[in-house]
Amino acid sequence: MNQDRLAKVRANLRNQGLEQALLVDPLSIWWLCGYYTEPYERFLALYVPAEGTPTLFLNRLFPEAGGACEDVRTFSDTDDPVALVAQVTDHAKPLGVDKELAARWLVPLMDAGCATTFSLASAAVDDARSIKDARERELMRRASATNDAAMEWLASQVRPGVTELEIADGLLGEYRRLGAQDHSFAPIVSFGANGADPHHGPDGTVFNRGDVVLFDVGCKQDWYCSDMTRTFFTAEPTEHQRAVYETVRRANEAAEKIVRPGVTFAQIDLTARKVIEDAGWGEYFTHRLGHQIGLVDHEPGDVSATHDEPVREGQVFSIEPGIYLPGDIGVRVEDLVIVTADGCEVLNHYSKDLTVLTV
Structure with missing residues (x-):
């Protein structure tokens, strides 16, 4: 005990x-x-x-x-x-x-x-x-490091003719090769306009060069979960696409910048939300900013505009703003953060720069 x-x-x-x-x-x-x-x-x-x-x-x-x-x-x-x-x-x-x-x-x-x-x-x-001890924090760092490596593999699987389901089905084998035991949730793989559905289930949609590709994935490793989203382009983005992507990325980084003990979950959510609202896409950010995570992917205590409790050192949660334009484009950028004594540690190190995959 x-x-x-x-x-x-x-x-x-x-x-x-x-x-x-x-x-x-x-x-x-x-x-x-x-x-x-x-x-x-x-x-x-x-x-x-x-x-x-x-x-x-x-x-x-x-x-x-x-x-x-x-x-x-x-x-x-x-x-x-x-x-x-x-x-x-x-x-x-x-x-x-x-x-x-x-x-x-x-x-x-x-x-x-x-x-x-x-x-x-x-x-x-x-x-x-909710308050992770030193050992738990280290295990969550390791799970996120595995997820970073898996994202590299996911990006390499994008090629003409591949389906969302084929990539999703191959991910568990890669996780296990990297040292994880299981998914922490069913992976989301979205091509093209499917990305505008935040919880799109991978299906037989075939990738076509030029599609925007969204991966929202996580593994469970030594009991603890990871969760990360990255959105990729597969052709030079239009001015519109670039604006959507950069708005989401700025929202993610603005929220991470203010995380520290004493700041409320609501303040963190509203910081990201304001970036998207100021860019004119507020109605298309349709979910809370994030959720706590640990032994399960979604633990109680969300990062939302109605959660007025202050964050505490040792809590771990996601920062995942998104813009979802039906029939057009969906972009989400997600990291996990650990609250530290004077700020936060971002657990995901896979680049958030706008990336065009060579396919």
Whole structure:
């Protein structure tokens, strides 16, 4: 059990007026105690009391927990795990639960009277996970370095006749060759006007010389995620295309320049948004500026105009402005940043200069 992380979660629970919580998110359980398994439809949970030893509940089908937790309670497929949980919770106090607890478990826990009331306590863990320690920051640097190298490979795959799907399908093999284990999300590969759909799914669209090409990709390496977007030209851009691209790049860099502890997420979003609005394309920047990232690609706490919390040292999030002109062009430029004591560290080093690929 990682005692430093446990202490942060407990402090956050106390701030919510809670003295106990039941966590079922497998990644949160791994983050706290180093044990991971994918439970699928079976029950997996970590009970966290205000004081004393947490309890890990495991189906006997799962791998053994080893020294992950001092108190491990196992059960079979024919046992009732709710009854086991009821043995350890304080029925006279509220119980916090995380957002991943399915109704098929929550309702029986309520019916069993495991607590006076139940409340959503995900924020206690999400907030603690939001601040990356030194080891986590290094792992995120490595994942982003792998993503930088993969972007070089992606650019090299652009050639007449290739389809979006063919490039996307080959990316996982390149990630694994570079040392990553998986995608952190399904890759976005967009040719031509498809780039104007921010979440375009790669399909059979064939590349033609002159298309604008957008890659939004990320890998998972040693548990931690990367995420980056680059947009390329494959012929000398028109004045219009160049203006769109340079506006997005300036918006990305303007937002990164102001990141430091105390600046709010909203201020960062609005800084990038103003660059695009001043250029006349404000209505075509159709999403928030970014999202936090760590063990999953999108972690709670977005970079948006309505998120007024100040950023804190150790948080990691994306800066990804875009302009999407339907039937014409889509441009997005995205980096990840780590908030430092007096600014930020940009994790992506692949060039953001306007680049024309030779194809």
